[in-house]
Amino acid sequence: MVAHSWPETDGIADSDAEEERRVAELCARDPQVRDAAPREAVSTLVRDSDLPLAEIVRTLVEGYAxxxxxxxxxxxxxxxxxxxxxxxxxxxxxxxxxxxxxxxxxxxxxxxxxxxxxxxxxxxxxxxxxxxxxxxxxxxxxxxxxxxxxxxxxxxxxxxxxxxxxxxxxxxxxxxxxxxxxxxxxxxxxxxxxxxxxxxxxxxxxxxxxxxxxxxxxxxxxxxxxxxxxxxxxxxxxxxxxxxxxxxxVPAEGEDPLALLIYTSGSTGTPKGAMYPQRLLRSLWRGFWPGTRLLPTIGINYLPLSHLAGRISLVGTLSRGGTGYFAARSDLSTLFEDIALARPTELTLVPRVCDMLFQHYRAELDRREPEAADPAAAAEQVRADLRENLLGGRVLRATCGSAPLSDGMTRFVESCLGLQLHDGYGSTEAGGVLLDTRVQRPPVLDYKLTDVPELGYYRTDSPHPRGELLVRTETIIPGYYRRPEVTAEMFDEDGYYRTGDIMAELGPDRLVYVDRRKNVLKLSQGEFVALSHLESVFVTSPLIRQIFVYGNSERAYLLAVVVPTPRRARTRGSGTPT
Structure with missing residues (x-):
């Protein structure tokens, strides 16, 4: 099993104070950011009233017309x-x-x-x-x-x-x-x-x-x-x-009709449609992470609306009276150009985009290093350039979700942004569950860990209990569209949703991701390995630009295809000892 180091503190209080200072400074000098601040009267009406979904949307567009x-x-x-x-x-x-x-x-x-x-x-x-x-x-x-x-x-x-x-x-x-x-x-x-x-x-x-x-x-x-x-x-x-x-x-009183179907990718079987009735979409428009500070929001939208993360990004902007800019190309070939032009105050990241940012960093560092007297100073200059130019220079909050990000990549992104990278964990089926390792109440009502003996995870593990996370939340979907048998498999006998994710419990309401129950490969000698985790670890190496890890259950070892960084390739080609 891969060893993990767990944070002793989450740093949220310090982050909030720093965020408040950044917001005040940016609003004082940037009229576009200042004019994007949410209006308290509109936010209160949407958050605290019992308006139907369509009325919520109309209230927002009229309030920020x-x-x-x-x-x-x-x-x-x-x-x-x-x-x-x-x-x-x-x-x-x-x-x-x-x-x-x-x-x-x-x-x-x-x-x-x-x-x-x-x-x-x-x-x-x-x-x-x-x-x-x-x-x-x-x-x-x-x-x-x-x-x-x-x-x-x-x-x-x-x-x-x-x-x-x-x-x-x-x-x-x-x-x-x-x-x-x-x-x-x-x-x-x-x-x-x-x-x-x-x-x-x-x-x-x-x-x-x-x-x-x-x-x-x-x-x-x-x-x-x-x-x-x-x-x-x-x-x-x-x-x-x-x-x-x-x-x-406007639905009839007492009715909660279906409003949205988000289908899974089908990578683990036939695609199935997660049912979102009006009630769940209303909660999305009222705020996916209840209790987080409402910032002046200028966002960049590049994630597909067929996934919950893309909707959180777009709806989060519109529900606060902000401005959402769309990436110009679906292949994301213009993404960083788009970000530089939009100059967002909020960034919703996924591991793939973090990897793309790292590749930009490595390419620019490789270009500058041969002439740099101080490599460390050159690296800091590149990160500052990414922060001020490539990322627009006014990011107030950044969150990464949809898949785990390695510790090394997290530290790299934070060094570029100059602020904490928040870690959001949730699912299409359950909604938001964790933010920066903290269980979010609401919407979470309760959670528990269950043993996964085939992977060696037990609630009795030391120093932290480990097991599959099961949750009950206010935002759980009622099931999959026309799939009663699959819906029944979602829940255990006590009504808890099976996330399929392995977590370690650091303390009360403190959970960190460890593994994916089904995202592992069993090698021929019986060892379980998580290929995606290995890739996320190795790609942060200064020697590696891209990597693909492959394995199958008929062999006791893994193979990797590695694209080295240009500097490493030049070093190898010159015959210099490595």
Whole structure:
């Protein structure tokens, strides 16, 4: 088993005091940050009232009507003189829309969907959404809340073989797809019995490739004899803007209808839809981490809305009257350029992005070190440059979640940010559970550890009890959509949700992640190893740029494919002893 070192203190009090000082200083000199501060009257109304979900959203957009809500990279059409074809070129700035403009778009979509003469969308029906996070995507998702429809965000990188059973199970009449994912959407629509409309978003008619894809989609569906009609979101909004507004959906008293289905990736089996009724979405809009200070929020959104982490980031910004900027490319090739332009006050990180930041650091250090008189000073200069330029220079709070981050990588990111990297732990099924190793009450009601003898984890372990974490929370999902047998397996006999994660209990309400119960490999001699943990440890080495660790149960050893840092590769190539 891998040895772990546990923190004796969490440092939260010192972090809070430092955060308060940073906020005051930044607000004093930066009007954009100052103007993004939450309004107490709006926050109190949303937090303390019993408003229905759609009323919460309307309260927020009306309370912050003239503030910038969402931004996307500005672009301009550029025509290739050789081919005559037009594409978009990104510009070094963001264009924004206000909360008022956002809500106008949502209302127009809702009106067109409800009053469409051929395929009117009814309350409780599903709407599938396939694409990268964007302003258009957000409008589509909020239109579902407006009408009481069920949003079904689909994993944008999933193949048709994975999407088809989800579409068959949920039976949406409308599938909205980004122009980037239109080919996949057409293939899925051709095999669907329920779909009647395919709405294309993030579509720019001046771009030749976009026009070609749209025409090809219509042609393919027509040739297949499909009843699915293809439309653009711009056309839907134009028609809806001329129609009477659709009524805002309010559930009948005592009802808690389904509002959202978040499907698992299917990496451990058939994808299954975690059911989010209106009650759970209301809690998300009221604040995922109850009790945390409300900061002036300028955020960067790059995580998919088919995952809870992406929704926490976006909803957390909108619920506080902040501004959320979207990454320009789904492959994240422009992410750090986007961050530098947006200059966020809050960063939601995942291990992959932390690794990308580390690679930036290593590349710049490799470039500077040959001429540096003091390597340590050069390293500090690179970190300061990353903090002020690559990350925008005004981050007030940063949180990492979705997967464990190694101690070494955590220290590296903190050295770049100049502040504590908060560690958030939760799940799609249970909501937020831990923040900086502390059990969050609310929403957690109770927890316990259970022995995992096959991996050698026991509650009797010394110096800290270890075992699988089981929890009861206020934000637990009621189950998986149309999967009663899988839902039954979620819980133990006492109603506790099985997280599948191994934790060590440092003290009352203090837990740290150790392992994933199913994310281990048993080697031929009987030893269990966690491949992802080994990768996260090795990638922090100054000698390693990338690493892939492989093993199988027929061998007693592991293999690794390593890409060394350029400096190490040069050293090896010169014959210098290593």
């Amino acid at each position: 003239d503030r910038p809500a969402l931004g996307e990279r500005a672009s301009e059409p550029v025509t290739d003189p050789r081919t005559g074809r037009t594409a978009l070129r990104l510009l070094p700035r963001f264009d924004t829309i206000t909360y008022r403009q956002l809500w106008a778009g949502v209302r127009a979509i809702a009106a067109e969907w409800r009053q469409n003469p051929h395929h009117s969308l009814r309350t409780g029906e599903a709407v599938g959404i396939l694409g990268f996070t964007s302003i258009d995507y957000t409008m589509l998702d909020l239109a579902c809340i407006h009408l009481g429809a069920v949003s079904v965000p689909l994993q944008s990188s999933a193949p048709v073989t994975q999407l088809a059973p989800i579409i068959a199970e949920t039976g949406p009449r409308i599938l909205a797809a980004s122009i980037e994912r239109l080919d996949t959407a057409v293939e899925a629509a051709s095999a669907s019995e329920s779909l009647r409309r395919l709405i294309v978003f993030d579509h720019h008619p001046e771009v030749d490739e976009h026009r070609d894809r749209l025409a090809a989609a219509r042609r393919r569906l027509a040739e297949a004899g499909s009843p699915v009609l293809v439309d653009t979101l711009a056309a839907v909004r134009e028609r809806g803007g001329a129609l009477p507004a659709a009524p805002l959906y």
